[in-house]
Amino acid sequence: xxxxxxxxxxxxxxxxxxxxxxxxxxxxxxxxxxxxxxxxxxxxxxxxxxxxxxxxxxxxxxxxxxxxxxxxxxxxxxxxxxxxxxxxxxxxxxxxxxxxxxxxxxxxxxxxxxxxxxxxxxxxxxxxxxxx
Amino acid sequence: xxxxxxxxxxxxxxxxxxxxxxxxxxxxxxxxxxxxxxxxxxxxxxxxxxxxxxxxxxxxxxxxxxxxxxxxxxxxxxxxxxxxxxxxxxxxxxxxxxxxxxxxxxxxxxxxxxxxxxxxxxxxxxxxxxxx
DNA sequence: CCTACACTTTCCAGTCACTGGAAGGTCAAG
DNA sequence: CTTGACCTTCCAGTGACTGGAAAGTGTAGG
Numbered sequence: 001x002x003x004x005x006x007x008x009x010x011x012x013x014x015x016x017x018x019x020x021x022x023x024x025x026x027x028x029x030x031x032x033x034x035x036x037x038x039x040x041x042x043x044x045x046x047x048x049x050x051x052x053x054x055x056x057x058x059x060x061x062x063x064x065x066x067x068x069x070x071x072x073x074x075x076x077x078x079x080x081x082x083x084x085x086x087x088x089x090x091x092x093x094x095x096x097x098x099x100x101x102x103x104x105x106x107x108x109x110x111x112x113x114x115x116x117x118x119x120x121x122x123x124x125x126x127x128x129x130x131x132x
Numbered sequence: 133x134x135x136x137x138x139x140x141x142x143x144x145x146x147x148x149x150x151x152x153x154x155x156x157x158x159x160x161x162x163x164x165x166x167x168x169x170x171x172x173x174x175x176x177x178x179x180x181x182x183x184x185x186x187x188x189x190x191x192x193x194x195x196x197x198x199x200x201x202x203x204x205x206x207x208x209x210x211x212x213x214x215x216x217x218x219x220x221x222x223x224x225x226x227x228x229x230x231x232x233x234x235x236x237x238x239x240x241x242x243x244x245x246x247x248x249x250x251x252x253x254x255x256x257x258x259x260x261x262x263x264x
Numbered sequence: 265c266c267t268a269c270a271c272t273t274t275c276c277a278g279t280c281a282c283t284g285g286a287a288g289g290t291c292a293a294g
Numbered sequence: 295c296t297t298g299a300c301c302t303t304c305c306a307g308t309g310a311c312t313g314g315a316a317a318g319t320g321t322a323g324g
Contacts, residue, residue, distance in 0.1 A: 004300065014301090015283055023281090033290060035301055048235070051228050056188040059281070068239055083240045090233045096183050097229060101222045103180070107200055108215045136271065146272090147312055155310085165319060167272055191310065 003028075006038035010046030017046060025049070025063055055093065061086070135160075138170035142178030149178060157181070157195055187225065193218070 006028075007014045020026040021036070026045055031037040038046075045066060052062050064082050138160075139146045152158040153168070158177055163169040170178075177198060184194050196214050 002301075013283080016281085018303095019282060033301085035290080048232075051232055053281090054188050055225060055229055055232065056186050065236070068236070080240055083236055087233060087236050087240070090229060090236065093187060094226065094229050094233070097187055097222060097226050100180075100183055100187065101219060101226070104197070104200070104215055104219055104222065108212055108219070134272075145312080148310085150273090151311060165272085167319080185310090 001038045001043075003036050003038065006036075006043050006046060009043045011050045012046050020046075020049065023059065025059060025066070057089075061089075133170045133175075135168050135170065138168075138175050138178060141175045143182045144178050152178075152181065155191065157191060157198070189221075193221075 001009075003014045003017055007017060010017070012020075017026070017028075018036075021028065026042070026049065028036040028038050028042055048066065049062055052065055053059070057065065065086055068083050133141075135146045135149055139149060142149070144152075149158070149160075150168075153160065158174070158181065160168040160170050160174055180198070181194055184197055185191070189197065197218060200215055
């Protein structure tokens with residue numbers, strides 16, 4: 001399939017897909033006419049990249065995540081270590097996202113824009129501690 | 133408090149904090165010596181920025197999120213609309229993050245690097261649909 | 265007082281991850 | 295065989311930092 005179709009199916013712009021190829025993150029095959037050719041599996045990977053990039057993982061981290069699929073021959077221990085580190089990171093991100101949602105929900109419910117001098121949220125905002 | 137302390141407490145590098153001031157995202161007061169001076173509330177905002185940036189929200193989106201706190205005088209409807217749109221986005225991100233975690237967990241459990249020809253995950257990987 | 269050193273300031277250049285646009289090739293429809 | 299949507303490469307620009315220079319500040323020790 002051509003890059004346009006892969007773009008639609010993955011949610012990544014063609015420009016970005018080409019860029020990922022440039023930096024060696026995601027290489028596609030080529031058809032006889034020189035066009036890039038994407039398989040269903042390629043689209044899965046692009047989707048995966050689209051997701052993880054959108055969730056704040058760097059390109060290097062995404063490279064590691066992708067390597068979990070691509071380097072099946074590698075040491076089981078190494079692959080598992082990377083995967084488990086990433087799982088921890090994801091759990092941390094999940095907790096942060098839940099915290100952000102709670103903050104915002106609280107805001108919507110209690111600070112309804114009726115010109116109070118101070119919003120009760122400001123005090124407890126993100127007060128979970130930073131360096132902990 | 134000085135920028136260094138605010139940096140430690142917020143988790144954002146001083147460079148980034150200054151950059152946020154440059155682009156008008158987060159302005160701090162100044163002490164007599166010309167040093168930036170951060171209040172506890174300022175640190176809360178920085179923490180908030182640190183979180184939301186790390187979760188894939190753009191600076192412009194963060195500006196909107198912050199405006200929910202800063203522009204208490206604004207139309208209640210407008211503030212609520214922004215907040216609710218952001219809440220939806222956060223819920224979407226949460227779902228994606230859960231999906232990513234499940235994919236990775238599945239990988240760790242079922243593809244333990246023992247040189248199988250094909251990983252059973254590849255088929256179901258990110259198969260939730262893209263354009264839906 | 266001076267020195268040392270960590271911290272701060274501004275400014276300017278560089279990096280990462282795209283993103284837009286030009287100039288040109290490919291392909292299916294009419 | 296033209297039109298137009300798609301593809302190619304290449305190069306420049308943007309958003310969000312990030313590093314480093316040059317200079318001011320603050321404090322502890324001599």
